[in-house]
Amino acid sequence: MLTKPIESSLSTVSNVKNVTSVSSENSSMVMVEFNDGTNMDSAMIELRENLGMIEPYLPEGANKPIIMKLNPNMMPVMSIAVGVKDLNKVESTLLVQNELLPRIERIEGVGQASLTGASKNEISIMLNEDKITEKNNEMNDLLQQEMVKQLIENGMSETMAENTQLPDSAKVDFNLSSELINGLLQGQNFSMPAGYVTSNQIDYMVRIGDKLNSLNELNSLPIMKNDLMTITLSDIADIEIIDTAESAYTKVNGQDAIMISIQKQSDMATTDVVDAVHAQILKIEEEFKDVEITVLMDQGEYINLAVNSVTSNLLLGGVFAVIILFIFLRAFGPTLIVGLSIPISVMVTFILIYFSGITLNMISMSGLALGVGMLVDNSIVVIENIYRLRSRGVSRYDAAITGASQVAGAITASTLTTIAVFLPVLFIKGFTADIFKELALTISFSLIGSLVVALTLVPMLSSKLLKDVDSEKEERSLLTKVKKSYERALQFTLKRKALTIVTPILLLVISLFLGMSKGVEFFPASDQGQIVVTVALPEGAQEAEQYAYLDDIVNSFMSVEEIDTLGATIGSGMMGETSNEASIYIILKENRTRSTNEVAQQLRDKAETFEHDITISDQNSSMMMMASGISISVKGPDFNILETIANDLATLISEVEGTTEINNGIEKAAPEIKITVNREKSIANGLSNAQVFTATKDFITPNVQKSSLTISGYDFTVNIYEPVKEVKNDLEAIENLEIETPIGGTVLLKDVADVTYDTGYASINRDNQSRTLTVSAQLQTGYTMGNVGSLIEDKIKSYDLPDGYQIIIGGEQEQINEAMTQLMFALLAAILLVYMVMASQFESLKYPFIILLTVPLAITGGFLGLFLTNTPVSVVAMIGLIILTGVVVNNGIVIIDHINQLKEAGFTPIEAVVQGSKDRLRPIIMTALTTITALVPMALGIGDGAEMMAPMAITTIGGLIYATLLTLFVVPTIYLGIEKKAK
Numbered sequence: 001m002l003t004k005p006i007e008s009s010l011s012t013v014s015n016v017k018n019v020t021s022v023s024s025e026n027s028s029m030v031m032v033e034f035n036d037g038t039n040m041d042s043a044m045i046e047l048r049e050n051l052g053m054i055e056p057y058l059p060e061g062a063n064k065p066i067i068m069k070l071n072p073n074m075m076p077v078m079s080i081a082v083g084v085k086d087l088n089k090v091e092s093t094l095l096v097q098n099e100l101l102p103r104i105e106r107i108e109g110v111g112q113a114s115l116t117g118a119s120k121n122e123i124s125i126m127l128n129e130d131k132i133t134e135k136n137n138e139m140n141d142l143l144q145q146e147m148v149k150q151l152i153e154n155g156m157s158e159t160m161a162e163n164t165q166l167p168d169s170a171k172v173d174f175n176l177s178s179e180l181i182n183g184l185l186q187g188q189n190f191s192m193p194a195g196y197v198t199s200n201q202i203d204y205m206v207r208i209g210d211k212l213n214s215l216n217e218l219n220s221l222p223i224m225k226n227d228l229m230t231i232t233l234s235d236i237a238d239i240e241i242i243d244t245a246e247s248a249y250t251k252v253n254g255q256d257a258i259m260i261s262i263q264k265q266s267d268m269a270t271t272d273v274v275d276a277v278h279a280q281i282l283k284i285e286e287e288f289k290d291v292e293i294t295v296l297m298d299q300g301e302y303i304n305l306a307v308n309s310v311t312s313n314l315l316l317g318g319v320f321a322v323i324i325l326f327i328f329l330r331a332f333g334p335t336l337i338v339g340l341s342i343p344i345s346v347m348v349t350f351i352l353i354y355f356s357g358i359t360l361n362m363i364s365m366s367g368l369a370l371g372v373g374m375l376v377d378n379s380i381v382v383i384e385n386i387y388r389l390r391s392r393g394v395s396r397y398d399a400a401i402t403g404a405s406q407v408a409g410a411i412t413a414s415t416l417t418t419i420a421v422f423l424p425v426l427f428i429k430g431f432t433a434d435i436f437k438e439l440a441l442t443i444s445f446s447l448i449g450s451l452v453v454a455l456t457l458v459p460m461l462s463s464k465l466l467k468d469v470d471s472e473k474e475e476r477s478l479l480t481k482v483k484k485s486y487e488r489a490l491q492f493t494l495k496r497k498a499l500t501i502v503t504p505i506l507l508l509v510i511s512l513f514l515g516m517s518k519g520v521e522f523f524p525a526s527d528q529g530q531i532v533v534t535v536a537l538p539e540g541a542q543e544a545e546q547y548a549y550l551d552d553i554v555n556s557f558m559s560v561e562e563i564d565t566l567g568a569t570i571g572s573g574m575m576g577e578t579s580n581e582a583s584i585y586i587i588l589k590e591n592r593t594r595s596t597n598e599v600a601q602q603l604r605d606k607a608e609t610f611e612h613d614i615t616i617s618d619q620n621s622s623m624m625m626m627a628s629g630i631s632i633s634v635k636g637p638d639f640n641i642l643e644t645i646a647n648d649l650a651t652l653i654s655e656v657e658g659t660t661e662i663n664n665g666i667e668k669a670a671p672e673i674k675i676t677v678n679r680e681k682s683i684a685n686g687l688s689n690a691q692v693f694t695a696t697k698d699f700i701t702p703n704v705q706k707s708s709l710t711i712s713g714y715d716f717t718v719n720i721y722e723p724v725k726e727v728k729n730d731l732e733a734i735e736n737l738e739i740e741t742p743i744g745g746t747v748l749l750k751d752v753a754d755v756t757y758d759t760g761y762a763s764i765n766r767d768n769q770s771r772t773l774t775v776s777a778q779l780q781t782g783y784t785m786g787n788v789g790s791l792i793e794d795k796i797k798s799y800d801l802p803d804g805y806q807i808i809i810g811g812e813q814e815q816i817n818e819a820m821t822q823l824m825f826a827l828l829a830a831i832l833l834v835y836m837v838m839a840s841q842f843e844s845l846k847y848p849f850i851i852l853l854t855v856p857l858a859i860t861g862g863f864l865g866l867f868l869t870n871t872p873v874s875v876v877a878m879i880g881l882i883i884l885t886g887v888v889v890n891n892g893i894v895i896i897d898h899i900n901q902l903k904e905a906g907f908t909p910i911e912a913v914v915q916g917s918k919d920r921l922r923p924i925i926m927t928a929l930t931t932i933t934a935l936v937p938m939a940l941g942i943g944d945g946a947e948m949m950a951p952m953a954i955t956t957i958g959g960l961i962y963a964t965l966l967t968l969f970v971v972p973t974i975y976l977g978i979e980k981k982a983k
Contacts, residue, residue: 005054021766080294081258082100082260089119107277109264111266115259117256120243123215143170178720324929340461341376348446353441376450387466417837419886424882425437425826428823486921487914518873519873522874529592531618532585532586535553563589568584569583600616604780629812632808636806658779677692682752685741692753706720862955880955887960895920
């Protein structure tokens, strides 16, 4: 009646990718997913137009549909719990609502601050039949006494007068309704200006009436008064202040509290908002000594820790790079020159970052940490060539000019190839692109800055600061001995071309097998120290039972040693619908021996002892917008068959090693009374289904009138209820309901309908207008989605699915498949772009082809690095491989460019290959080592959050080590083979 027409209307909106819906009691939520790149402002206008056209046709009583954008900014950036000493729940709520909440809402950048666990008080006026009957009898007794008195006064004997009964027409029967009481209450609770009166040239405002100011005044409010008696509101109704909050359960470490969830404005940085909230908390605790505020969840703290960790790794990487320079150059002058290029290049990078609108976050700072090792690459190549010319006796000025010009083309091409690999990443769609665009731009900016510095500042400083080089000392150096050993090894491989080429191919195949054996995951888990638990509460249970059940879970979890703070609450859904779930927020101690993932696994083990579903996530709330775990959707027309399939799939998943928290997706609601109208019997009595519905609804649903009252500055809603029988769980009372028929007389409900107990569904899910059940599960610690997901896929393929039904694998597995497919295309596009850049540089097709053969070497090293560090393949690791595509070719460019220069100078091919490779040995090793050492802190995952970017550093380090070593032999070998074949 409600969901289907809305789905049909919204499905026609332009650029819609998917329409899903959840229909539950008294609410319908329809979610529309749009294709990437859709103009959401235009989409919102079209959505409103389509909804506006169907609003007149929605069922009577349906509220106007609300459109809300779903994005990560809707997730709370911070959750805090407030406890107040010596105050009850109502008093604490008043303090939080009137004093604390407004202060938080006024903070710049705070979009919304909402309360959970606060009392929601109303004044309940329940008309009491017993009291009304008692007052009727009392009034009739007084009227009887008054009649007897008058009869005696008129001369009748006392005995005859007392035996005379009051006529029925004179008896009083108070026929009080909620509408009547509401009208009296509004009429008495009245204070309004009536105008002005002028007296003695002074204008007086005339105000009539006086509002009720206390619960006592409400109790003593006169409803009727005559000479015999006065009836007040409390004489005929039960009046009390009640808490009507959907749930009053909010506890922190077992103590009652009120939770405040804080959302930020979309254009504000998370850390700025969180820092401002922390500052306000300190002020509140200083002013209100009895208020204790506990932080349950803080995205800003984790972001700050992660960014600080990456920044520290960046600085460490820079220091390591300078140390490598000094070890190789063994001179303060050239080390200082190249060392100065790092801060200057970083300054240029920050300038470009500022003007491009990129924020400093973990991703962008990781790009800079990766780039800091490559910042010095161009400068190393320039300074090493100048240094080599100086060792041959060339003057400082000439060495600076000639040395820079000789390698200018090579380092420009090298920089362009590295930047080129990021271009495909900028054009792919989805979450992967959103995350890594800033990484790509940051690295590109840093390389542009380093190229400018290498071609300007380095030659200038070299012409001024570079001292004379002792050529005899150079001949006796360790590097010279290494060069001679390298020359002998190179001569050996040049004579065994087949072995040199076949061996890397075999190692590539082996490395791919070894790397994939560690599994595949979408995004590396991080040790955040925060855990979120979702608890499904017992269906149909009373509040006290739900509270006791949640208390048992909390007490069980609190026994875990690493838990510092645990906050639990029973709340509502995001769209305001009632939610039969509880949320538990856990903060772990900073000084703990186990990781967040290990603690979460222990909690999962404890959760298995409880009857209902408990989902545990150790991911940051900002990452929870991503799918996680196993998710399999079943679509089809018949709900009973869907149930059977979902149960079968849940059984199949439970048989796969590594799965936990398996949920068949079937949400049963509270018990209900089902009334099935017999059409033949009802029509024989002149009744339709709609008439039976109306009569039953009027019988069950109380007639409630609403008003308001202000007491002590606090506004109360006043609900006035007519007497109503408790029939929701009384089958007999409903069966014996008398329904008036249009043909005269009455009929019992059980005579025209079957009345039975039943259990319905808590919600009905639809996907693209088809009924859907989603079977879900989580992974145990130590298992990855790639391995477990493939086993589940194999089992699903062998499952006998009925015709007309469909199984769709989603969740993390779907994201992995989509991301990996996009990244493979990006990798191929990057290789093509790199080839095009090198082809334009060398004005040849064969030399770029030779250099591109270093890419498989990088992939081999990257996968070996993942295998040796026991790291699963992930999107982050694949980004590292794409980066390697642009980095490893730089060594080949430098070698072949110099070999071609030597050939032009008159060297034979074999002489040019050997001499050129020797000349470029030092800059190649130096550039590789500076990049590797700069990435070591990131690869080790030092600091909070650093482990998320560690796979990228691991693949880059592994690829550089392996590719650098083999490039020194494979590229010269293939170059010489092609040259000889060409001749």
